[in-house]
Amino acid sequence: MSPNTPQPRIVSLLPATTEIACGLGLGGQLVGRSHECDFPPEVLSLPALTASRIDASGSSRAIHEAVGRAREAVGPAPLFSLDTARLASLAPDLILTQAACDVCAISADEVRAAAAKLPKPPRVVAVNPSTLEDVLNDLITVGRETGTLAKAREVVARLRARVASVACRVRTFPERPRVAVIEWLDPPMAAGNWVPQMVSLAGGSDVLGRAGDHSHWISWDDVAAADPDVVVLVPCGFTLDRVIAEATSPPVRDRLARLRAARGGRLVAIDGHHLFNRPGPRLVDSLEALAGVLHPGRFRFPASAAFTRNIVILPGASNS
16 A cells, blocks of 8 residues: 555454454554454454344353344344444445354445445445455455555465464374364354364364354254264353353253263363454464364463363362
8 A cells, every 4th residue: 555545444343354454454444343343452442333132141042042032023133233323423434344144243234235325335345254265365355455465465374374384283193083163052053164174274073063164053962972082162252251151051061061072071161252253363373272172282372371271070060
């Protein structure tokens, strides 16, 4: 971008695209965010333009039932609201959003409709990744749209090098544990999209997910039948403390206690709010954390210490 080229005013309505923008040095051009954008911490000073229409602070079962009630009551109505008046006042040149999941964030169609009504309609870029490669391509897309393509290529090259470093190291390990990654706990959901690919890159074999396919509902009997060596819990949007609290609550704990992985001390909670569920640069942190989980003692990554914890299921007790 030429020094004389006006810098675009950017609104990001997805935590992942906010992290992408900041990773490309565009943090100073962000003028608005979603209510879930919280990293890097300085974006919290930006006005939040979205809000959830359901209470997302409860258990996974409570959230699941609230989504179901909302859909039954009003059909395919959006689960998120957009402050269109504030959006207009910010006069963005570019809006970053998503087209992958209308349960996770505001839909691209709603954002495009709102943008079209503004006095000077901004460009809308909607990411829709299903693989790790798609996520890296999204960084290039945002770089191209913001005049930071050279920077985006540098960032992607560094991320690819970190991925390759993990993949090369695990190829020398004789063991390849069977892994189940659970993206929702009650009812359970097997993680899909980029997660099975990350399991493979981290030196494991995903027994429930299908690379590139969407996450899908399963039963705990399905998990038990697959008999994984390692079970990783990464419920979407749950911080590490929430994952542990949910895993050790009676409805979920009793199911987990039946799994060989839990009895063998290989039941692991990972912060799904910051890792795995955000298709941005920190998916590589997620990969590194996963490699540490699957091959304990062989890796020392910052994300492992910050975002992962083994869970011990004590029958009849609710602690970790």
